[in-house]
Amino acid sequence: MINDYKKYDLFGKTMLQRIVVKSPFRYEFPVNDQACFLYVREGDFQYRSEDVQIDIPTNYSLFLNCIHSGKEIEHSRAEGQCEVVIVTFHADILKKIYDKELPLLLQRSSKVSKQSSGRTNNDFLIQKYIEGLLFYFENPSLVNEDILVLKLKEIILLLSQTQDASTIQIILSQLFSPVTYTFRQVIEANLFTQASVEELAEQTNLSLSSFKREFKKLYNDSPHNYIKTKKLEKAAELLLVSNERITDIAFDCGFNDLANFTKSFSEKYHSTPTHFRLNQNTK
Template identity: 30%
Template sequence: MQDFKRQHFELLGKEVLGRASFIPPFKANAPLENEARFVCIVNGKSKLYIPNNQYNFESSDCFIMKCDNFVNHWFENEDGSRSEAIIFQLYPEVIKAIFGEEMKSIFSSKKKMTTNSVERVSSNLILNNFLTSLHAYFDHPEQINDDFIKLKIRELIIILINSDKSGDIKSMLNGLFDTNAYDFQEIIHTHLYDDLSVEDLAFFAGLSLSTFKRKFKTVFGTSPNQYIKAKRLTRAQHLLQTTEERISDIAYDCGFNDTGYFSKLFKTEFNQSPSEYRKLSIL
């Protein structure tokens, strides 16, 4: 975490609205238990992982995260600038305190409740102006009180619902604090070629690292590191044979963020460097 700056406002003893800025690259694990979030990326680029999917976001993108486990990779900005995000943290008791008896009518949806843990929010003028206006309040926090915070959370929810033409957002809000269950093998196969650690996979599975390793060996017959390494190298071998991608790109596509480390592993496994293997495959 490099030069991390963070401001936040509280309501009912909980952090509910914040602005964070930092120098990427940066990786954050976020277990949202009985909590949801609305995030606006003011500046930056990130890849957000959930147990069964991944999403790419960049400056000006907004999205909702319901209860789940998340891993967020923030990438270095080309101009060397700081990454920045505005975050609303939503809790059942906070929503109830703001909407009261209106909750049923406001959050009810005719559309089938979505199981998606992440929902993109389309940009629109009213939402953009609302989010831009928040910067002035962060710059003058002494003028903010509980009534103001309640008003801003209410305003956000109403804007999201009123601008939701597809009904997807309202469907998500209707089940905002419901949790999803995932199949163990689904988690592993979804992220075989992603730049995620064994610790990240254990986090997605909701298991301690030692319990995860034991379960992994029971299911796959080997250790996580051995299984994942073998799968990634086999895929790299196939891509070297069938594509003209640069070796550095193949390494990245197979979950290796260090080309030198990838080349070393490949040579150990196949007795040839990736470039040597590709040349011989062409002959």
């Protein structure tokens, strides 16, 4: 259960998030083709992907390249809550704010590794940085583009000075390195875009018929139905945890037509988006 959720966008993309969830929980954070830094300020959570499980306790963090790994955290304990602060790194934004040269942490590592996640033990300066972010979450009127750029550069600098800097560099530098994506990675990266099934097939270097067969084999569903379901599930979650306009939520989830979104949402949840938000928030 989500008790509190706040976020700030930089140049139109999510940069900072703060989420408080009550156990037991399973939360999929809304990022696709970025890297992110998840800091546990209270409680703990488990991160799982196909081949790894990592426990993240209080004052530790998880660093992920989300195109190569899962985007879900969970906790099965019956009681307690977890507070997580998330900083998201977008390759295009980093290139924009470092217009001359990327800092060393973002440049390709000399180590050859496919590592896409890692737990870090944060030092005193990182903890103080997180406390500073909480001040801005509590005082949104003070937040502007310049502040967000400054905080993004600050966390890059601090991470480069931690004992886990080499691991973080491997993960972050993948944002700027050519990679070969697996079938699942292509699908996960495009779940909330407006890419057509034909375009997804092209990205996987398969014919449309071969793409549909492979998709059915992996997901036991058709591409159209699976992707639409995931979009609607994300929209339902955003309706509950954010105050964004329904039109913006529809667009963020990959719908380019509000009428089509409303119709699809009503068919799945037997309620319009507006009534769904009102009914859930009054419970």
